Amino acid sequence: xxxxxxxxxxxxxxxxxxxxxxxxxxxxxxxxxxxxxxxxxxxxxxxxxxxxxxxxxxxxxxxxxxxxxxxxxxxxxxxxxxxxxxxxxxxxxxxxxxxxxxxxxxxxxxxxxxxxxxxxxxxxxxxxxxxx
Amino acid sequence: xxxxxxxxxxxxxxxxxxxxxxxxxxxxxxxxxxxxxxxxxxxxxxxxxxxxxxxxxxxxxxxxxxxxxxxxxxxxxxxxxxxxxxxxxxxxxxxxxxxxxxxxxxxxxxxxxxxxxxxxxxxxxxxxxxxxxxxxxxxxxxxxxxxxxxxxxxxxxxxxxxxxxxxxxxxxxxxxxxxxxxxxxxxxxxxxxxxxxxxxxxxxxxxxxxxxxxxxxxxxxxxxxxxxxxxxxxxxxxxxxxxxxxxxxxxxxxxxxxxxxxxxxxxxxxxxxxxxxx
Numbered sequence: 001x002x003x004x005x006x007x008x009x010x011x012x013x014x015x016x017x018x019x020x021x022x023x024x025x026x027x028x029x030x031x032x033x034x035x036x037x038x039x040x041x042x043x044x045x046x047x048x049x050x051x052x053x054x055x056x057x058x059x060x061x062x063x064x065x066x067x068x069x070x071x072x073x074x075x076x077x078x079x080x081x082x083x084x085x086x087x088x089x090x091x092x093x094x095x096x097x098x099x100x101x102x103x104x105x106x107x108x109x110x111x112x113x114x115x116x117x118x119x120x121x122x123x124x125x126x127x128x129x130x131x132x
Numbered sequence: 133x134x135x136x137x138x139x140x141x142x143x144x145x146x147x148x149x150x151x152x153x154x155x156x157x158x159x160x161x162x163x164x165x166x167x168x169x170x171x172x173x174x175x176x177x178x179x180x181x182x183x184x185x186x187x188x189x190x191x192x193x194x195x196x197x198x199x200x201x202x203x204x205x206x207x208x209x210x211x212x213x214x215x216x217x218x219x220x221x222x223x224x225x226x227x228x229x230x231x232x233x234x235x236x237x238x239x240x241x242x243x244x245x246x247x248x249x250x251x252x253x254x255x256x257x258x259x260x261x262x263x264x265x266x267x268x269x270x271x272x273x274x275x276x277x278x279x280x281x282x283x284x285x286x287x288x289x290x291x292x293x294x295x296x297x298x299x300x301x302x303x304x305x306x307x308x309x310x311x312x313x314x315x316x317x318x319x320x321x322x323x324x325x326x327x328x329x330x331x332x333x334x335x336x337x338x339x340x341x342x343x344x345x346x347x348x349x350x351x352x353x354x355x356x357x358x359x360x361x362x363x364x365x366x367x368x369x370x371x372x373x374x375x376x377x378x379x380x381x382x383x384x385x386x387x388x389x390x391x392x393x394x395x396x397x398x399x400x401x402x403x404x405x406x407x408x409x410x
Contacts (some may be wrong), residue, residue, distance in 0.1 A: 015202060025196035025339075031187055035369055040139070040361040050253065052358060057175040059353030066351065083357035087185050090364070091346045092317040093192050094339040101210060112270070116210050123217040127224075127347035 017104045021097055028093030030088045039074075039082030046079055067128065095124050135358065142172060143362035150190060150370025155377060156390045157331065158250050158366040159338070160367045161187040161309045165239060166397040169410055174359060176232050176410055180308030181354035184342050186367040187310045191339035193368060195332070195377060203332035208272050208287065213337055214317075215294050216301035217344035223305020224345035226336035229351060230306070236405030239307050243398030246313040250299070266290045276329050285326050289356035293323040297337075300328070 051065045064084050071088075073081035098121045105113040133141075145167050146160070161183050168179035198204050208279030227235065263286030267273055277282040296318035304311040312334055319330035349355050404410045 015192060018202060018204070018206070021195040025192045028367070029192045031198070033189070036361055036364055039357070040365065043358065043361070044136055044139060050133060051137045054174045054178050054356060054359060056406050057177045058228055060356055063359065065353050066336060080327065080357045083361045084355070087350070087355060087357065087360055087364070090185060090188050091343045091350070093187060093342040094409060098210070098213070101206065113207060113404055120210060120213045121326050123214070123221065124340070126348070127221055127344045
C-alpha cells in the first residue's frame with residue numbers, strides 16, 4: 001500500500017492533467033467543426049443545385065482517401081477536400097489525446113502506462129497511416 | 133434531391149438524433165445509420181462512415197466536460213483502449229467483406245441491445261467489495277467525487293472486462309457506432325465500477341475506438357464528405373444543445389420513448405436485412 005501523501009500528490013497531478021486533456025479535446029473538436037463548416041459552405045455555394053445520389057456505393061475519389069493528398073487538395077481550395085481535412089482533424093483529436101497521455105505518464109514516472117499509451121498510439125497510427 | 137436539400141434534411145435529422153442521444157445518454161450515432169439507410173436510402177457503407185465521424189465528434193465534445201469533473205479514469209480508459217482499438221480495426225476489416233444485408237441484421241440486434249440496456253436499472257456498486265489483485269497491480273483502483281468527499285472504488289474482473297471491450301470495439305468498427313451500451317455493460321457489470329465513473333470513462337474511450345476504425349474507412353473510400361458534413365455538424369450541435377438541458381432534466385419518459393424508437397429501428401433493420409431491401 002502506497003503512503004497516503006503520495007496518493008494525494010497523484011490525485012492532484014491527475015486533476016491538472018485532466019483539465020489539460022479537456023482543453024485539448026474542446027479545441028480539437030471546435031476547430032475541426034469550423035473547417036468542416038467552411039468546406040460545407042463552399043461545397044453548397046459551388047454545387048448546391050447539383051443532384052446528389054448516394055444509394056449506390058462507388059467509394060470516394062482517390063484523392064479524398066489519404067491524409068497527404070487530402071491536405072494537398074484542401075490547400076488548393078477543393079471544397080470536398082476541405083471538409084475531409086476537418087474530418088482528419090477530428091480523427092486526429094483522440095490520437096493527440098493518447099499522445100499527450102504518454103508525456104503525462106512520463107512526468108509521473110508511471111512507465112507501465114507510458115507503455116500502454118504507446119501501444120494504443122501505435123495501433124491508431126497503423127490504422128491512419130497504413131495503406132489498407 | 134439537390135445538395136442543399138440533402139444537407140438541410142440530413143443536418144436536421146442529425147441535430148435531433150444528437151439532441152436525443154445526449155439527453156438520454158445513448159449517443160446519437162446509434163440512430164444515424166438506420167435513419168440514413170432507411171429514410172434517405174444512403175448506401176449502408178457510406179452511412180457507417182459518416183456515423184463513425186460523428187461519433188468521434190460527440191465523444192470528444194462530451195468527454196471534455198466529463199474529464200473536468202474528475203469522473204473518468206484515464207488508466208482504465210487507456211488500458212481497455214488496447215482492446216477496443218484492436219477490436220475496432222478487426223471490425224473495420226470485417227465490414228468491407230460483409231454483405232449489406234448481414235450488416236443490417238447485426239445492426240438491428242445492436243440497436244435492440246442499446247434499447248434494452250438504456251432502460252435497465254443501474255445500481256450503485258457496494259464500495260467495500262474486494263477488488264481484482266490484477267487491478268491493484270495495474271493501479272486501476274482510484275476514487276471519484278461524491279458530494280465534497282472523494283469515494284474510493286475497487287475494480288473487479290479485469291480480464292473479463294478486457295475481453296468484452298474487444299467485442300465492443302469490433303462492433304464499433306463493424307457498425308460505425310460508439311457501442312457505448314456494450315462498454316458501459318462491461319464497466320458496470322463485469323468490472324463493477326461506479327456508474328458515474330463508467331459513463332465518463334466509456335465516453336472517453338468511444339472517440340479513440342472510433343478513430344481506430346475511421347482510418348481504415350477513410351482509406352477505403354467509405355467517408356463521403358458530402359454526407360459526413362451535415363451528419364457531423366448536426367449531431368455535434370444537437371449533442372451540445374442536449375448537454376445544456378441535461379442539467380435540468382434527465383427524464384425517464386424521454387429515455388423510454390427514445391429506447392422504443394431505437395428498438396423499432398432495430399426491428400426495421402433486421403426486417404430490411406432479411407428481405408434484401410438494403
